[in-house]
Amino acid sequence: MSLVVETAPAKINLALHVTGQREDGYHLLDSLVTFTERGDLLTARLADTDDFTLSGPFSKGLETDGGNLVIRARDLLRDAVQAAGGDTPPVVLHLEKNLPVASGIGGGSADAAAALRALMRVWNATLPDATLATLALRLGADVPMCLAGRPAIARGVGEDLTPVTTLPSLNLLLVNPLKPVSTPETFRRLARRDNPPMEPLPSSFALTDWIDFLAGQRNDLEPAARQIVPEIGFITTLMNLTGARLACMSGSGATCFGLYETREAARAAERNLRSAQPGWFVQAMTTVSGDEP
Numbered sequence: 001m002s003l004v005v006e007t008a009p010a011k012i013n014l015a016l017h018v019t020g021q022r023e024d025g026y027h028l029l030d031s032l033v034t035f036t037e038r039g040d041l042l043t044a045r046l047a048d049t050d051d052f053t054l055s056g057p058f059s060k061g062l063e064t065d066g067g068n069l070v071i072r073a074r075d076l077l078r079d080a081v082q083a084a085g086g087d088t089p090p091v092v093l094h095l096e097k098n099l100p101v102a103s104g105i106g107g108g109s110a111d112a113a114a115a116l117r118a119l120m121r122v123w124n125a126t127l128p129d130a131t132l133a134t135l136a137l138r139l140g141a142d143v144p145m146c147l148a149g150r151p152a153i154a155r156g157v158g159e160d161l162t163p164v165t166t167l168p169s170l171n172l173l174l175v176n177p178l179k180p181v182s183t184p185e186t187f188r189r190l191a192r193r194d195n196p197p198m199e200p201l202p203s204s205f206a207l208t209d210w211i212d213f214l215a216g217q218r219n220d221l222e223p224a225a226r227q228i229v230p231e232i233g234f235i236t237t238l239m240n241l242t243g244a245r246l247a248c249m250s251g252s253g254a255t256c257f258g259l260y261e262t263r264e265a266a267r268a269a270e271r272n273l274r275s276a277q278p279g280w281f282v283q284a285m286t287t288v289s290g291d292e293p
């Protein structure tokens, strides 16, 4: 196999309820997640020596050593494949970083998951699903859901995944004021850690049912993130003014998503917000549907 390309999509927490806290400090979540069709791009090819390079609008400042989740994923997977008797020759990895860093859309976790998928392919490796899931969780609470890359309810610290096959494809606008937010810092600022879980999900594919459902759910991290990035309130207001049926923050922030009825409506809002706020990340994105194979 010569060259393998894997997409590392953005993860969107359509709802995120913080329902408790474990003794080790990690929080228990009840979150509905979905994934965009586009995102970062990770390429891998066999070579004489290991290497890792970066490009793209958000690559500046990212490390190219073990500080990057791609390299952590490579090293952990190499150990696991070798322990299982597999061959792991040197590999050149390249990451095109299109998603803003530390922005609540799991870019680093998606890159790690894409690296796992790409390396499994270039090394022609086989590992039990449970081994891969454990390895993914060691890389971060969001990595197992990014490895699956399908709409799901995420419970536990994010690793207990139930597929949601009825979630339709969504037309979103992602907006980030390019102020990074530290995930631990947002969790630390929570006023309450024992919030109620999500209500039961709609059983239909109808967009209106999902909009009504999501309007009654929350992101419990949003008030804490607003203390760090006050622009979050302004962003959701702008989204509502441009016709979003719903506007909310994803993950630990500061990226917000607006949900529009059509792709054209999301694109029109993208044009409006880009010209109004040229310094922000403003990107219309379509998400995968829950019923795709």
Ligand SMILES: C[C@@](CO)(OP(=O)(O)O)[C@H](O)COP(=O)(O)OP(=O)(O)OC[C@H]1O[C@@H](n2ccc(N)nc2=O)[C@H](O)[C@@H]1O
Binding pocket: 013, 016, 025, 026, 027, 028, 029, 031, 103, 104, 105, 106, 107, 109, 139, 140, 141, 142, 143, 156, 157, 158, 183, 184, 187, 250, 251, 252, 253
């Ligand atoms: C908040 C979420 C929601 O999907 O998304 P992001 O904002 O990162 O995109 C995730 O739970 C983030 O997952 P991830 O970014 O992989 O977290 P990790 O690297 O494992 O943990 C970073 C830090 O976040 C806190 N953390 C993370 C997950 C969790 N369930 N409880 C926590 O308290 C801990 O302080 C931990 O030290």
Ligand SMILES: Nc1ncnc2c1ncn2[C@@H]1O[C@H](COP(=O)(O)OP(=O)(O)O)[C@@H](O)[C@H]1O
Binding pocket: 062, 067, 068, 069, 070, 100, 101, 102, 103, 104, 105, 106, 107, 108, 109, 111, 112, 181, 183, 251, 252, 253
């Ligand atoms: N490939 C990567 N892309 C983005 N961030 C990375 C990567 N590797 C390591 N990191 C580190 O992970 C942290 C979380 O980044 P990211 O996953 O983008 O944010 P979030 O957890 O808010 O979704 C950042 O502080 C960044 O330095």
